[in-house]
Amino acid sequence: MSWTSKIRRVGRMAEPATPTPTNPANTVEPPTGVTGSLQLRHVDCGSCNGCELEIAGAFSAVYDAEQFGVRVVASPRHADGLIATGVVTRNMHQPLLNTLNSIPQPRVVIAVGDCAVDGGAFAGGYAVVGSVADVIPVDVRVPGCPPSPAEIIAALRTVTGR
Amino acid sequence: MSAMSVMSVVATLLQVVAVLVGAPLVVGGMRQVRARLEGRAGGGVGQPWRDLRKQLRKQQITPLGTTVVFALAPAVVAGTTLLIAAILPLISLGSPLDPAADLFGVVGLLFLGTVALTLAGLDTGTAFGGMGSSREITIAALVEPTILLAVFALSVPGQSANLAAIVAAAADNPGQLVSPGSLLAFVALAIVIIAETGRLPVDNPSTHLELTMIHEAMVLEYAGPRLALVEWASAMRLTVLLGLMANLFLPWGIAGADPSPLGILIGFVVISLKILVLAGALAAGEVFIAKLRYFRVPELLAGSFLLALLAVTASYFFATPTN
Amino acid sequence: MTTALHEFPTVPTPGQTLRAARRARVHAVLSGGLTAALGTVGVALGLSVIFGGPRELRVGWLLPLVGVQLNLDALGGLFVAVTGAVSAAVGIYTVGYARREHLARFPLTVLPLFVAAMMLVPAAGSVTTFLLTWELMAAASLVLVLSEHHRAEVRSAGVFYAVMTQLGFAAILLALVLLSAAGGGDSFDTISASSGDIPSGTRTAIFLLTLLGFGSKAGLLPLHAWLPRAHPEAPSPVSALMSAAMVNMGIYGIIRFDLDILGQGHPSPHWWGLTLMIFGAVSAVFGVLQASVATDLKRLLAYSTTENMGLITLALGAAALLSSYGAMAVAALAMTAALLLILSHAAFKTLAFLAAGSVLAATGLRDLDKLGGLARRMPGTTVMFGIAALGASGLPLGAGFVGEWLLLQSLIHSPHDDTTLLMLVMPLSVGAVALTTGLGIAAMVKAFGVGFLARPRSAAAEAAREAPASMLTGMGLAAAACTVSAVAPVLFGPLLERVLTALPTLGGEAAGPMLGAYLRLPGVTGSIAPGLIAVALVVAVLLALALARWGGRHRPAAVQAPLWACGADSLSPRMQYTATSFAEPLQRVFDNVLRPETDVEVTHYAESQYLVEKVTYRTLQADPVEQRLYTPVVRAVTAWAQYVRRAHPGSVHLYLAYGAIGLLVVLVVAR
Numbered sequence A: 001m002s003w004t005s006k007i008r009r010v011g012r013m014a015e016p017a018t019p020t021p022t023n024p025a026n027t028v029e030p031p032t033g034v035t036g037s038l039q040l041r042h043v044d045c046g047s048c049n050g051c052e053l054e055i056a057g058a059f060s061a062v063y064d065a066e067q068f069g070v071r072v073v074a075s076p077r078h079a080d081g082l083i084a085t086g087v088v089t090r091n092m093h094q095p096l097l098n099t100l101n102s103i104p105q106p107r108v109v110i111a112v113g114d115c116a117v118d119g120g121a122f123a124g125g126y127a128v129v130g131s132v133a134d135v136i137p138v139d140v141r142v143p144g145c146p147p148s149p150a151e152i153i154a155a156l157r158t159v160t161g162r
Numbered sequence B: 001m002s003a004m005s006v007m008s009v010v011a012t013l014l015q016v017v018a019v020l021v022g023a024p025l026v027v028g029g030m031r032q033v034r035a036r037l038e039g040r041a042g043g044g045v046g047q048p049w050r051d052l053r054k055q056l057r058k059q060q061i062t063p064l065g066t067t068v069v070f071a072l073a074p075a076v077v078a079g080t081t082l083l084i085a086a087i088l089p090l091i092s093l094g095s096p097l098d099p100a101a102d103l104f105g106v107v108g109l110l111f112l113g114t115v116a117l118t119l120a121g122l123d124t125g126t127a128f129g130g131m132g133s134s135r136e137i138t139i140a141a142l143v144e145p146t147i148l149l150a151v152f153a154l155s156v157p158g159q160s161a162n163l164a165a166i167v168a169a170a171a172d173n174p175g176q177l178v179s180p181g182s183l184l185a186f187v188a189l190a191i192v193i194i195a196e197t198g199r200l201p202v203d204n205p206s207t208h209l210e211l212t213m214i215h216e217a218m219v220l221e222y223a224g225p226r227l228a229l230v231e232w233a234s235a236m237r238l239t240v241l242l243g244l245m246a247n248l249f250l251p252w253g254i255a256g257a258d259p260s261p262l263g264i265l266i267g268f269v270v271i272s273l274k275i276l277v278l279a280g281a282l283a284a285g286e287v288f289i290a291k292l293r294y295f296r297v298p299e300l301l302a303g304s305f306l307l308a309l310l311a312v313t314a315s316y317f318f319a320t321p322t323n
Numbered sequence C: 001m002t003t004a005l006h007e008f009p010t011v012p013t014p015g016q017t018l019r020a021a022r023r024a025r026v027h028a029v030l031s032g033g034l035t036a037a038l039g040t041v042g043v044a045l046g047l048s049v050i051f052g053g054p055r056e057l058r059v060g061w062l063l064p065l066v067g068v069q070l071n072l073d074a075l076g077g078l079f080v081a082v083t084g085a086v087s088a089a090v091g092i093y094t095v096g097y098a099r100r101e102h103l104a105r106f107p108l109t110v111l112p113l114f115v116a117a118m119m120l121v122p123a124a125g126s127v128t129t130f131l132l133t134w135e136l137m138a139a140a141s142l143v144l145v146l147s148e149h150h151r152a153e154v155r156s157a158g159v160f161y162a163v164m165t166q167l168g169f170a171a172i173l174l175a176l177v178l179l180s181a182a183g184g185g186d187s188f189d190t191i192s193a194s195s196g197d198i199p200s201g202t203r204t205a206i207f208l209l210t211l212l213g214f215g216s217k218a219g220l221l222p223l224h225a226w227l228p229r230a231h232p233e234a235p236s237p238v239s240a241l242m243s244a245a246m247v248n249m250g251i252y253g254i255i256r257f258d259l260d261i262l263g264q265g266h267p268s269p270h271w272w273g274l275t276l277m278i279f280g281a282v283s284a285v286f287g288v289l290q291a292s293v294a295t296d297l298k299r300l301l302a303y304s305t306t307e308n309m310g311l312i313t314l315a316l317g318a319a320a321l322l323s324s325y326g327a328m329a330v331a332a333l334a335m336t337a338a339l340l341l342i343l344s345h346a347a348f349k350t351l352a353f354l355a356a357g358s359v360l361a362a363t364g365l366r367d368l369d370k371l372g373g374l375a376r377r378m379p380g381t382t383v384m385f386g387i388a389a390l391g392a393s394g395l396p397l398g399a400g401f402v403g404e405w406l407l408l409q410s411l412i413h414s415p416h417d418d419t420t421l422l423m424l425v426m427p428l429s430v431g432a433v434a435l436t437t438g439l440g441i442a443a444m445v446k447a448f449g450v451g452f453l454a455r456p457r458s459a460a461a462e463a464a465r466e467a468p469a470s471m472l473t474g475m476g477l478a479a480a481a482c483t484v485s486a487v488a489p490v491l492f493g494p495l496l497e498r499v500l501t502a503l504p505t506l507g508g509e510a511a512g513p514m515l516g517a518y519l520r521l522p523g524v525t526g527s528i529a530p531g532l533i534a535v536a537l538v539v540a541v542l543l544a545l546a547l548a549r550w551g552g553r554h555r556p557a558a559v560q561a562p563l564w565a566c567g568a569d570s571l572s573p574r575m576q577y578t579a580t581s582f583a584e585p586l587q588r589v590f591d592n593v594l595r596p597e598t599d600v601e602v603t604h605y606a607e608s609q610y611l612v613e614k615v616t617y618r619t620l621q622a623d624p625v626e627q628r629l630y631t632p633v634v635r636a637v638t639a640w641a642q643y644v645r646r647a648h649p650g651s652v653h654l655y656l657a658y659g660a661i662g663l664l665v666v667l668v669v670a671r
Ligand code: SF4
Pocket: A046, A047, A048, A049, A050, A051, A085, A086, A087, A112, A113, A114, A115, A116, A120, A121, A144, A145, A146, A147
């Protein structure tokens, strides 16, 4: 089967988008006031990589977080937000702070997964400093172990407003 | 040369404004084409504009230890590109700046922008900045011979390297466009434009991996408004080069040296369509290819150099005298 | 007393140091001032000759039998003026440099002499005078190269230079003797009047010999080997003089003897122009390749000189070739390109070497791998080097742009109706010029970006401080010249036209290109306006800056922040790209030509060969031509000398016998 015919046969893979979240109670003001654009720098603070898989799923063709204006970027200087996964281990404590400080203002912090939100299964471990919220101010929390791509996207959309 | 008529000035200004406004849309369109072919929904044509507006509202960060080179490079890249947009015959032939810079001058300005950005990459003093600069300048050095030879091949029929003359000669004598020389030059120029604008297979514009980056690696330290300028400029470069390519090889629809308002309108619509078609084709083509290993890129460029050399020789041997 | 002296080295009293310092200062001011004054005189003289007509001077008593004849015409005037301008900038610079670098009295004395000799060469009006002044120039420059003779590299460079320059001189001597014998006279006027009668075999011999001699002076391949050795090792003001003025004399020789004097009799055969173009193209590409991988700042600049001389020779060759095909208008274009390239190269190369000298004086370093961060420590010098680098890279707004543009125009506008040779040569030449420009950009980005930007890579670079005012003034003069040739070459227009008119063999009659605000080309369509581009670019950059202000009121205040270190706390300067790493991709791409010697040594842990303990990487970029071509010759000469040495055992009796035999042979032969 040739590439072109495959493209034609598969067609659109992305699931149709649900309506834009508008409830002001559980949305966050987009950091710059411009809706529909959010670039994220991801930091793995000590995750089991379960959350990473789900984030990758959220950016896959099926969930396609890009349609809501979200992109993952390489440099924190290009980012508006930090997406953090896992408990903050001692080794990743300082790098997490460094990354956050490298992101230009205004910025948001999104904690993905139970570990990042409250320590989850690893809370209180000897190598653990705490949850992400214990270390830096967190704006958006995505609980779940791991949260599903749909949940992650729903949370991201509360920030992009799209 | 062209009389400095009011309308040609209007056409030139329109050209610049259209490039400023349209370039992010072109990039958005390309991303959209790509997304659709990959089965995704995509961020929409307006996504680059949203990103730009957002970056312009973000804090400007100057990394410690950098100099004025780092601070000014984005403006130089954007400035050279704007100037090129004002020189090129996109909407009409009679840009008041056309006699001020011919195709060699335009190529020089393009490289001036590249050099500014590579110096900025070095100025940061980071490992990735230097790496990106080194790679970018290597590609630029190897692209230059092809570009100039392609210019040479194109200048043979019109007997001038000035853009208006080349485009006018091609429009007057369309048979020239399907000559072997012209076709070879087209392919050669297409390859160098891909290389210069950092598209696949030379560079992957959407990579997140620093070690595979070329263009992106140089601009890792830019934030906020400067980043916005860099991205805007790279979108404009792509747009302008696609427009140049379109009018060099499909010169129809362009308004004359002293255009009427209708002519300007037609010229504007036609060039927009041409650019969109070329951009769409480029984006669609990118779906099917992977990035080349960096040290395979010189082979590609050597190939394009050979094509350009053949183009010149062919245009010499098959030249149909215009006068 | 002697032992006491030995144990306690004499410390000069404060009075002594003060006096010595004052004396050094007087020497510096005298030498620099004299050089600058000579330079100014040279500029004035050159211009007056170009615009006012030739001048003659004959000093009969100075040289036995023939006398010294000075004959300055427009062509010579141009070279005198260029040399003068370079010397003026260098002279002022030397005042500060000599004190910072403690130049000795002897080189300081020779410096003005060298300048004077260089200005006499283009003024020579007869073969004897030319040879005399040429040798004076060579000897003076050799003394200057050897200024720091206590360093072994300097001595080795000096030997290389001495041998090659003397071999070159021998070739020139032979050629000019042939010329004056065949031309029936000593003075250039007589020879050119009768140059039509010179048989073609002799003409060919003269052409080849002069190409050899003058080509080696201009640093053309493969006779360039002295240049990247001698220029870096000389004190920087001398490097500037050699690289910006002295090498021009090689070009002058080729123009004067091959294209002017011999060309007046017969139009030169096609292969002359072709040969020049090939030598030029090969030198340009090879020079720039070496420059793009060089890590020694002054060596890089020296190779860039080879590159530019190559481009100039290419332009000369194009002019000769085109005029031999009767395409006079395009030939005039190529010739203008050559002359303009000479001017712009002199300007930016002077500036580059002076700036490199001020870096050297401030840090003691030439190695780009150890430099960096100078932009904050020596802002003036950095700006100066930036202007020079922009000029050398041939980009718009740079000094070299207009010359290269003219050269490209002359190449693409060559006639191609039924001359297969031109159809093949011109595209290849454009390719060579383009590759040269592309790689030149890479070389200059490396020199400026690695050397001056980023963070210092060594303690010496960290401690650099700005050059004194006199050095900056000298550089400022050269920078002004760079700016003029970049944005207002119109100012050179009348000058070049005059010189061109004096060269009838190269299309002087066909009106030269009009260097107005718009450069328009006669006979072909094509124009450019460097000044206008500069203005428009400034406007466009301001526009871009204005665009970046959009949305500014929503923006938090700008901040300074440490570099993004991928999450780590900081990046050390050692993590930066160096000149070597910067050029590594190019080195790999051109591996076959450059043949770098690299050597990777991986040490594994004893426990497992998959764990690496350390990696040692060594790379040496030597000059492949030098290694392939010179080393065997040098080895053969050495072997031969060893052999001959056996005849010199040191016995006086044997030497007396040699003398007796020699005398007998002479007597027998002479009888
Ligand atoms: S939340 Fe669950 S999936 Fe995510 S990092 Fe923690 S343990 Fe792994």
